Amino acid sequence: MASSVASTNNDPNSVPTIPALLDARDLFCERDDRILFQALNFSVTEGQVLQVKGSNGSGKTTLLRILCGLNDAYRGTIRWYGRAIESQAEEFYAALLYMGHRVGVNKVLSPLENLRWTCSLQQQVDTDELMVALAEVGLRGFEESQCYTLSAGQQQRVSLARLLISNAKLWILDEPFTTLDSLGVKQLEALLRGHADEGGAVIVTTHHQLKVADLRELTLG
Amino acid sequence: MSETRTSTGQAFRATLKRDLLIAYKRKNDVVNPFMFFLIVATLFPIGITPEPERLGEIAAGVLWIAALLASLLAMDSLYRADYEDGSLEQLLLSSHPLYFMVLAKNIAHWLVSGLPVVLVSPLIAYMLNLPPESYLILFVTLLLGTPILSLLGSIGVALTVGLGSRGLILAVITLPMSVPILIAGTLTVQQTLNGASLLGYLAIMGAMLLAAISLAPLASAAALRISVN
Amino acid sequence: MVRPGEHDILLTSMHNLNSRQESAVQRANYMWMWFSKLGSPKWFYELSGKWLPWLVVAMSLLLVVGITWALLFVPPDYQQGNTIRIMYIHVPFASISLAFFPLMAVAGTITLVWRMKLADMVAKTAAPLGAWFTALALASGSIWGSDIWGTWWIWDGRLTSMLLQFFLLVGVISLRSALEDAEAAAKACAVLSIVGCINVFVIKYSVDWWNTLHQPSSGFSLSDQAPNPPEVWIPLVIMIFAIYLFFAVSLILSIRNEILVRERRSQWVEELVQGT
Numbered sequence: 009m010a011s012s013v014a015s016t017n018n019d020p021n022s023v024p025t026i027p028a029l030l031d032a033r034d035l036f037c038e039r040d041d042r043i044l045f046q047a048l049n050f051s052v053t054e055g056q057v058l059q060v061k062g063s064n065g066s067g068k069t070t071l072l073r074i075l076c077g078l079n080d081a082y083r084g085t086i087r088w089y090g091r092a093i094e095s096q097a098e099e100f101y102a103a104l105l106y107m108g109h110r111v112g113v114n115k116v117l118s119p120l121e122n123l124r125w126t127c128s129l130q131q132q133v134d135t136d137e138l139m140v141a142l143a144e145v146g147l148r149g150f151e152e153s154q155c156y157t158l159s160a161g162q163q164q165r166v167s168l169a170r171l172l173i174s175n176a177k178l179w180i181l182d183e184p185f186t187t188l189d190s191l192g193v194k195q196l197e198a199l200l201r202g203h204a205d206e207g208g209a210v211i212v213t214t215h216h217q218l219k220v221a222d223l224r225e226l227t228l229g
Numbered sequence: 230m231s232e233t234r235t236s237t238g239q240a241f242r243a244t245l246k247r248d249l250l251i252a253y254k255r256k257n258d259v260v261n262p263f264m265f266f267l268i269v270a271t272l273f274p275i276g277i278t279p280e281p282e283r284l285g286e287i288a289a290g291v292l293w294i295a296a297l298l299a300s301l302l303a304m305d306s307l308y309r310a311d312y313e314d315g316s317l318e319q320l321l322l323s324s325h326p327l328y329f330m331v332l333a334k335n336i337a338h339w340l341v342s343g344l345p346v347v348l349v350s351p352l353i354a355y356m357l358n359l360p361p362e363s364y365l366i367l368f369v370t371l372l373l374g375t376p377i378l379s380l381l382g383s384i385g386v387a388l389t390v391g392l393g394s395r396g397l398i399l400a401v402i403t404l405p406m407s408v409p410i411l412i413a414g415t416l417t418v419q420q421t422l423n424g425a426s427l428l429g430y431l432a433i434m435g436a437m438l439l440a441a442i443s444l445a446p447l448a449s450a451a452a453l454r455i456s457v458n
Numbered sequence: 459m460v461r462p463g464e465h466d467i468l469l470t471s472m473h474n475l476n477s478r479q480e481s482a483v484q485r486a487n488y489m490w491m492w493f494s495k496l497g498s499p500k501w502f503y504e505l506s507g508k509w510l511p512w513l514v515v516a517m518s519l520l521l522v523v524g525i526t527w528a529l530l531f532v533p534p535d536y537q538q539g540n541t542i543r544i545m546y547i548h549v550p551f552a553s554i555s556l557a558f559f560p561l562m563a564v565a566g567t568i569t570l571v572w573r574m575k576l577a578d579m580v581a582k583t584a585a586p587l588g589a590w591f592t593a594l595a596l597a598s599g600s601i602w603g604s605d606i607w608g609t610w611w612i613w614d615g616r617l618t619s620m621l622l623q624f625f626l627l628v629g630v631i632s633l634r635s636a637l638e639d640a641e642a643a644a645k646a647c648a649v650l651s652i653v654g655c656i657n658v659f660v661i662k663y664s665v666d667w668w669n670t671l672h673q674p675s676s677g678f679s680l681s682d683q684a685p686n687p688p689e690v691w692i693p694l695v696i697m698i699f700a701i702y703l704f705f706a707v708s709l710i711l712s713i714r715n716e717i718l719v720r721e722r723r724s725q726w727v728e729e730l731v732q733g734t
Contacts (some may be wrong), residue, residue, distance in 0.1 A: 437660075
């Protein structure tokens, strides 16, 4: 990641001074004989928040899953710092944090155990760090209870705690606001802002009106 | 940033630990296949004959088939919860080779579903009147063979994890594939009765296990990517 | 990377996981063009339309000659009498049945690596055909056995591994029908076919091993029948070719059918339907 500026020189589509973190060209996706999107171009640079909008069924989730490589039913090119992702898959996935509809929280494990596992797929963590993060997302006192005793919003918060710990440069978040209460919404917004300020990038689907500095919008459908 | 990144070994251990922890907390998933094994093994004397001599002849086959079915029954829980709650996506998006992550899950799964069956097999063998000289070799073949069953079953589960009801299709896919292991296992046990040398037989089973360890998780990984797609 | 007009060959496109490094793109494009031509359903439909009459003529000719020869002119076997004539049906079906898993595995690999639509159509249509051919091989073997073994079924090595192959094929077919998304089904079946292909060989060897240990003196085995005189083996060769052609014709017809279904929305299919 340190060599980002140098490697972007290969990419004719990006402005030389701001390296495009993720650059999508000419994306095309069709599902069940219906074209979800075509000739879709966009890029995200460091410090940006890209909000993907569109009506239900317009392919927002599909787009996000395509970007993180979970879905390969598309045509077009996606570049990470100007280079094809598969030539640097390890780098890309180490710098990616994805939060899907299904939050990735196992019901029988506790928030602490869940968070420890998801985080240790990417980076080394210690228990103190995890406890602090859980407390910060409002799960103090619930660290050791099994997740099926928690509400949907609380489970979502377990997943949000990952954002506090992660070193990932690119966050791809699918409807992260849905089950959160107003306090949680504010907190998440602050997290997004903070991440952008630190030079990270966010791609997020939501109907929520985001209050962030460098907000870009992409409307599907 | 990179100095805090986990090594593949650490991610492997974390996944192994997590799955063992889940099994510990969901004891039903562990106990049920085990009970199933005991019950199926009990059905044979009732259904065929309680006569010790004839039981002794079929004991190895009964134990192997019961282990095979128990392994199949246990397979379903391997990826289902992870698929439904989204953990599987996190696993696919880790920067570590999926092969090792799948292998960790398979090992954890075998430790809680296969190993208990192997451990209790001498007891069932005694109840089925298997000749005592075969106990050890039955134990060893099950020890070598049940991991292969888990690894093969994992491919079937990975292919069908997105389906609503997959109990039967999993059996149709997985059981025919298990036949070579069933053959190798039962033949090896029978050889003890003939007094033949067992080294070659065990070597074949060992080779099967090695082949399964090196290839099956690759197929499972590919299948998981397809199912999550 | 993929220009419009080239992409009709693809289930989707060569996406990022498959795309090559920049330097290799030019080289890859030649391969790509070739595959796109070979894999284009329209191209296959037209070409196979030209071949089909010839294949059908050749098949009918061989079938008529082979069956007449085998049933009327081959001398009765000194051991089996007229029962030997079943061999002329059974052996061709049995031999072609062994080709299905390798065929599906190759088609599956092409589907997974190059995402060629046509390869998946081959894999999809070959599975039910394979199940039929395997079932026919089993049935004819069983009828043959009813006379020479005195029973319709014995756990003979070949019969057993053929039966297991039949089960594996049924597994592939039911996986295909269970998965709703056509593309997921294509890839899942490709993986299962590759795994199944390896497994068929392992099954074959292990069942032979099992069989030799359980039946050290099985008396009669089908492989003992080495038809030596030319008047015995020439009609067999003719029948083998005839059944292979029968398979080719069946496969091509099913693929053409599949092409029309999958491409029903494309212009050329509409024109084709309206033209007739």
